[in-house]
Amino acid sequence: MAGSLPAHARVVVIGGGIAGCSVAYHLTTLGWRDVLLLERREISCGTTWHAAGLVGQLRATQNLTRLAKYGADLYERLEAETGQATGFRRPGSVSLARNRERMHELKRLASMARCFDVDVEVVTTAEAGRRWPLMRTDDLVGALWLPRDGRTNPIDTTLALARGARQGGATILENTAVTAIRVENGRVAGVKTAAGDVTCEFVVNCAGIWAREIGRMAGVTVPLHASEHFYIVTEPMAGVTPDLPVLRDTDGYIYVREEVGGLLMGGFEPVAKPWGMAGIPADFAFSLIPEDWEHFQVLMEQGMHRIPALETAPVRRHVNGPESFTPDGRYLLGEAPECGNFYVAAGFNSIGIASGAGAGRAVAEWIVGGEPPMDLWDVDIRRVAAFQANPRYLRDRTVEMVGALYAVHWPYLQPATARGVRKSVLHDRLARRGACFGVVMGWERANWYATAGMEAVYRYSYGRQNWFSCAAEEHRAVREAVGLFDQSSFCKLRLEGPDALAVLQRLCANDVDVPPGRLVYTQMLNPHGGIEADLTVTRLGVDAFFIVTGAAAATHNTHWIARQIGAARAVLTDVTSGQAVLGVMGPRSRELLTRLTDADLSNAGFPFLASREIWLASAPVRASRVTYVGE
Ligand SMILES: Cc1cc2nc3c(=O)[nH]c(=O)nc-3n(C[C@H](O)[C@H](O)[C@H](O)COP(=O)(O)OP(=O)(O)OC[C@H]3O[C@@H](n4cnc5c(N)ncnc54)[C@H](O)[C@@H]3O)c2cc1C
Structure with missing residues (x-):
């Protein structure tokens, strides 16, 4: 794969792991031949080479499942297409339940699988035992059987994608690290390497555990952190055959599969070991992290519990390799909000082999088509926020996210770690009133209030929630009297300038050319009529608008508006952290507010969708008449 560095490429893909090779391969299948993949060392030398190679198909949403299913199908035919073997086959998989709650979850997964067209069967403990004779079954309540789940050889599969990319016209250069990214007018313009500079239209950051650093080169937040991830491989064992299905005993945190007549057993322990806090060593290639048997013990014990023969099986290899994890356990895909034409496919949370093919296809289609090829919101990089670049936050959350995969x-x-990042001014008062907080975009939000004698803590369940009666009480109060909602986590933007109205009229489905002091509820639509943003727009003056939209979509919506401004004379300012928002709702809200203000709040004096500044007690507030609870 030697060659010389071109001065220009339409797309530069950074990183030759499974993600980068998949992006390059899929770009060429879409007819883009001017693709340059730059790999710091050698193809697959980062995380990919030591993956266990499980290729599960069932994911949390239909589209992510579609991508994973596509991956398995691609790996199955890649050898015939490229001439490079992948080692892919479909031994199927068995997922176990040790308790009723897990069984409930498995049954929900089975229903979802059927909707997503994934072959699945809910099986008895005895049936699971027949498929996995070495396993102990006396403590199980049931299992799932996914006959089409697969496994593959990660190195060979990546080499096959790389070969396919080259056959399609891409150039792949090894031993060529990207050292800087050139950004001009908010867009990618090129990359720097020790061998020279390359100008380009697009960059795709597929740098695995290095992706955070690569993002920083272009001012892009790529919130991921490496964690140690372990498995062992035993010597050949009696009764282990190549057709043994992949086994997942998630209540025991472990997965197991056949490997050269022995067993490969790894897992996702509840308290993980983040790695690379002081940076990733420059020479880290085909490298592992030192063994840590003490840390591995929790997985080893569970493995021996499930498969008693493991107790006496000699261990041939102990693998401890780094993998990247994200704060919400989902990978990061798509065009970064901070930099035009800078794409990311990274942070695979231990499913990069299973998801690499589909993720690569999605990114390639996104680049070529200029928009996501399907609803990919779960993994869209525009769901993250700048504060998540904080290494300490990422390290703290990673301790939890590894185990969360199998919990x-x-x-x-709600996550238990890295909490308390963003709090409203009322946070402590709400806590004293019994608030149980959840987190969205780092904001601590009161999700419900504990009633007398109750602890403000979630007791998770697939059945009736422990806060059911609390929510009922709140609901009744708002329906019959009045409730106060702390909505400070709303994303708040100001759009100002001579062209602000024209920009909004172009973006909004509703007519926002209303008199100052009026508020409009509207959506912003894409050219297909799909909803990109759901918001209220308040006209503050002739050239000034106040936009309020949901916290979870803050980055996405801000980016959507900012990108559309173009050369128009309008300035978008994020004022989220500067303004608290209180919602006062319910039939007695006027009665409550009237006690605090001399402003005319009557229907005639303050009609629905009016917005103006009033004095509320001693505070100046912008009061807007709108409701989120029906009026
Ligand atoms: C022990 C273990 C077991 C696993 N088992 C499974 C499994 O069974 N199934 C599954 O689906 N997933 C599994 N995974 C996860 C999977 O291995 C990863 O998600 C996947 O390999 C990530 O691929 P990637 O291309 O994103 O990253 P990488 O493979 O790390 O590729 C990134 C590449 O970028 C290169 N790079 C970095 N910086 C630069 C630069 N400046 N310039 C140029 N190149 C650069 C690196 O050298 C590297 O080759 C496992 C992971 C581990 C650690």
């Missing part, structure tokens, strides 16, 4: 995915589950 029960409870409804309403």
